[in-house]
Amino acid sequence: MESSQISVAILVMREASASTIYGMHDLFKSANRDWQKMLNRGSGKESIYPILVSNDGLPLSVDSGVNIVPDTSLEKCPEVEVICIPDVMPSPREFGSELFSEVLLDWLRKRYSKGAIIAASCSGPMLLAEAGLLDGFDATVHWAWCGMMRNRYPKITVQEDRSLVISGSEQRLIMGGAGTSWMDVALYVIARTINMEVAIQVARVWLIDWHSIGQQPFACLSKTQKVEDGLVARCQMWIEENYTIANPVLAMVQLSGLSEKNFEDRFSMATGMAPIEYVNALRLEEAKRLLESSELSVENITNEVGYDDLNFFNSYFTRKVQMSPEQYRKHFGLVRKLIAKEITSLPSDADFT
Incomplete structure (x- = not known):
């Protein structure tokens, strides 16, 4: 990593999907690099240095069965400007605090207290909620999890109609709601840490359309899973x-x-x-x-x-x-x-x- 680069840690968990982890990784690597290629100006200088981080740093198989080799562990992860949390694949009914180790939650709290920006997409904001970082703030999460977040964490104001919410101390908590909102989150991180022009360039290279209509049009309004009663x-x-x-x-x-x-x-x-x-x-x-x-x-x-x-x-x-x-x-x-x-x-x- 060069001193001029922004360092971004991307969490790797068994419950996450490979597409989100690698998708974020590739968008961040693309920033300030691929636009120059498209214009036949050679390869530009990469502005973001993504790091794949897991609990222990050992290879693991994620929810879709893809094997991922992290770059480092939580303990050995260097100081980073941004931490990205991908989706968490278990259904809302399967959610429980046992999914997330206290080591991980404490790591998020400590990094946040030191000034890191934390960006979470899809169901990833549930980790922020479980860590207590969203208490008293606005938040969003995938529409299927909104009810769970509202009931489990009553101190959080859930904005279920919005696909992107910026919240927390110094606006350092970034949340994307629906599945592919990780793209919005990644673009926002690029715009905030580098500049808007680079974020727009990445969007144009990757043909990304901002989810400006929010996530409610995509939501299944009737949660028809059968109940125990x-x-x-x-x-x-x-x-x-x-x-x-x-x-x-x-x-x-x-x-x-x-x-x-x-x-x-x-x-x-x-x-x-x-x-x-x-x-x-x-x-x-x-x-x-x-x-x-x-x-x-x-x-x-x-x-x-x-x-x-x-x-x-x-x-x-x-x-x-x-x-x-x-x-x-x-x-x-x-x-x-x-x-x-x-x-x-x-x-x-x-x-x-």
Whole structure:
């Protein structure tokens, strides 16, 4: 490493994905180097020196089965300006403090107290939360983990609609929410530690499009995993087939045999969502699917998913998804059509093996 380079430690954990670890590594190596190559000016001088760091520095196999050889261990890691935390692949239900050693959490606390910037993407911000570094601050995390973060760490203000949040003391905690937000995080680190122009150059070389629309349009609003409460699970299964009917919550109450208040309390306790919120989430997910895949008018889709008030549907959809039904169709309908076009253009005997 040269004295003029910015040093960035990238954590390597068994629960992480190789694409995020190596993707960050390659973007950082690209900074101030590859743009010059593209313009036939030779190879520019690398501005960032990435270091792969694990608990013990020994080779390990990460979640996807890729074997990674770290550069060093936590104990031997030199002082760095930035620490990057990749994703953590276990599901929210599998999350527990046992995933992260106290050695690692203490290392993060000490490095942060010495002035390091810590950047985490996807579910990686859960480490910051577990280390207590986010208490009293805004944060974001992958949409599937937002509920877990909010419930487990009540001192944190979770901004689930945002794909990038800068927070903490001296704004030294950088968090990207959804899966590929590690690109946003890496570009932000490059812009902050070098300059904006270099970050833009990297984005242009790698064809990276900033996730400015946030992560809510990508989120599955209905967390439909079955719960341990058998009665609630039975109501879940029933409502997933009958959410378009009038008065769906009342129908679930009658199915449960409980009083309305007891049912709502029990359902909310089991699922983390009020019954009407759960129904609306199911309806919105179906509306999103229809907007992507059909030519039905927004008014017809409103009726298809169980609403009879177009203005209410438009307002509710926009508030929850962070874009209007028309905007959603334009963005995601186009993506679906482009993928479908590429698939149908393949020869009939195309070999996918």
